[in-house]
Amino acid sequence: MRESMYSALFGAMSNEHRLDVIANNLANASTNGYKKDNYAFHDTFQRFAHDYLVDDKPYVRAPDYWPKPYIQARPRMGGQYCDMSQGSxxxxxxxxxxxxxxxxxxxxxxxxxxxxxxxxxxxxxxxxxxxxxxxxxxxxxxxxxxxxxxxxxxxxxxxxxxxxxxxxxxxxxxxxxxxxxxxxxxxxxxxxxxxxxxxxxxxxxxxxxxxxxxKANVEIVGELVNMMEAQRAFEIYQKIMTTTDSMESLVINKVGQVG
Incomplete structure (x- = not known):
């Protein structure tokens, strides 16, 4: 499976959780003393076995015995925390x-x-x-x-x-x-x-x-903007997964026709 499918899947899942957090904040915008939830993202790195191997060459023009080190960065939800800032x-x-x-x-x-x-x-x-x-x-x-x-x-x-x-x-x-x-x-x-x-x-x-x-420390306008941004991002990741699936199906069908 193409790496774009994995990256898009991680991104879509992260934005789905982000939408859940935003929806909960908006639902409690009129709750006295409510403190909104915030979130953070980070990259999850996937290392391969050859990333840890040192490619010593006997001389400059010697061929590479191992592939170049490669790290995949896949964004996902890094943490969720409560914003305890003062409400009005x-x-x-x-x-x-x-x-x-x-x-x-x-x-x-x-x-x-x-x-x-x-x-x-x-x-x-x-x-x-x-x-x-x-x-x-x-x-x-x-x-x-x-x-x-x-x-x-x-x-x-x-x-x-x-x-x-x-x-x-x-x-x-x-x-x-x-x-x-x-x-x-x-x-x-x-x-x-x-x-x-x-x-x-x-x-x-x-x-x-x-x-x-x-009052709750939820800024409704800001949360609505964040919701629209998360929805657009989710739709983009869905499009990437759909496009990747179509490309893989096309490649499989073409390979099957060879010969």
Whole structure:
């Protein structure tokens, strides 16, 4: 099979995955606190056995005993990572809507364990527990936060919760020592990637803004441009595969007619 078929196949598969990432970003463009996924490409080199052989010649005009070293470069998806850049702020006026400015996360408790989130759209359960839109408990001091109902609540920039001047507790705000070790687990939640050496650390230079929500950091126009580019690239790779297949069929038929 021609090398153009392999190269086109790698390129088409990479752009198919790229389209999946872009589509997921666009689907979450209106999700509070969502962080878009980015991707990177690299070349995969295929080496042959003769690439490692040294062709020593007894004299200058001696024939070459081995083919010239040859390396094939095939582009493919090199990695996918979460872009943790700051999203824009939206004013809501709701005292339970909180936005984070800087690097860090809220901590929430789910039936599967404790996770991190940037989505500060909170509400009170019937028993006064502060919960997320999915019903997960928002943590403060390592446990669920319980607040009085129908009373104005103040939350300062450090996440300290007060009612009528009396402090009731503080939100658990944390950060990760290695941002590249953060992975998504769905439902707008994050965790430290298993097997990494990263750990939770105090969230420095992180501020809580009450009455605001952080919007997704997805630029719709930019993502649409990337989608069009990936679609065109995918179509080109398809054309290369189709053309290569036609050429091989023509060669096979011609060879079969010889004699």
């Amino acid at each position: 702020m939206q004013v809501t006026g709701n005292s339970l809507d909180l936005a984070l400015v800087g690097e860090g996360f809220f901590k929430v408790r789910t039936p599967e364990g404790d996770f991190l989130t940037r989505n500060g759209s909170f509400q009170l359960a019937s028993d006064g527990r502060l919960i997320t839109e999915q019903g997960f408990e928002v943590l403060g001091g390592g446990s669920a936060i319980t607040l009085p109902r129908d009373i104005k609540i103040q939350i300062d920039a450090n996440g300290v919760i007060s009612v009528d001047g009396d402090q009731l507790g503080a939100l658990d705000l944390t950060n990760i020592s290695d941002p590249k070790a953060i992975e998504k687990v769905g439902r707008n939640l994050y965790q430290v990637r298993k097997g990494s050496n990263a750990a939770e650390i105090p969230a420095e230079n992180l501020q809580v803004q009450q009455g605001y929500l952080e």
